[in-house]
Amino acid sequence: MIELAPGLIHHPGYLDAAAQAALVADLAAILREAPPFTPTMPRTGKPFSVRMSNCGPLGWVSDRAGYRYQVAHPETGRPWPAMPAAVMRAWHDLAACPAEPEACLVNLYGPGTRMGLHQDRDEVEFDAPVLSLSLGATALFRYGGLERNAPTRSVRLASGDALVIGGPSRLIFHGVDRILSPDLLAPAAGPALPAAVPAGGRLNLTLRRVSAIRRA
Ligand SMILES: O=C(O)CCC(=O)C(=O)O
Numbered sequence: 001m002i003e004l005a006p007g008l009i010h011h012p013g014y015l016d017a018a019a020q021a022a023l024v025a026d027l028a029a030i031l032r033e034a035p036p037f038t039p040t041m042p043r044t045g046k047p048f049s050v051r052m053s054n055c056g057p058l059g060w061v062s063d064r065a066g067y068r069y070q071v072a073h074p075e076t077g078r079p080w081p082a083m084p085a086a087v088m089r090a091w092h093d094l095a096a097c098p099a100e101p102e103a104c105l106v107n108l109y110g111p112g113t114r115m116g117l118h119q120d121r122d123e124v125e126f127d128a129p130v131l132s133l134s135l136g137a138t139a140l141f142r143y144g145g146l147e148r149n150a151p152t153r154s155v156r157l158a159s160g161d162a163l164v165i166g167g168p169s170r171l172i173f174h175g176v177d178r179i180l181s182p183d184l185l186a187p188a189a190g191p192a193l194p195a196a197v198p199a200g201g202r203l204n205l206t207l208r209r210v211s212a213i214r215r216a
């Protein structure tokens, strides 16, 4: 494990090849039950380039009305599928949090998809970390400080990597500059991703505690 900044902990190769393949199979079923949707920007309605789904009791959505968590898929109206046991295990293993995660956002990246610099701040509880798991093509992940204009660095997130965004880094600005094509890397790729993910693409899961942790 590598502490990139206080509370920002990279676990390269956290999931081995077998665990990645098993998680991809779980995600294929989740994406059939809760098909990827294209979120749009608040106010402008401009579409994101990343497509999304969720699992767990709550899911993150965005449209003209704003960013929010909700219990149902924005297009099917159905509840989100349950979080796979493997992602719950990763949370218990890495999050150092007394409460369960409530949302697992599933981001689908194609080779040209980016995600602009942002903070994850739609949750009520910031004492819990955000736990990220990556599958498929490697991403160039950018992270900075608590102000948008703070200096930034980047790290490659490869298939099987976990990243804990917590503690003093919980509200850092971060984003995905680009998805690296497999031929630039050795070894390439990771497991074959579900059909809903574009060829040469990437899946990223972020587990989040949304509501306040009840303290004794
Ligand atoms: O794909 C990633 O590595 C980051 C995703 C992210 O920042 C988010 O979904 O809020």
Ligand SMILES: [Fe+2]
Residues within 6 Å of the ligand: 118, 119, 120, 174
């Ligand atoms: Fe984020």
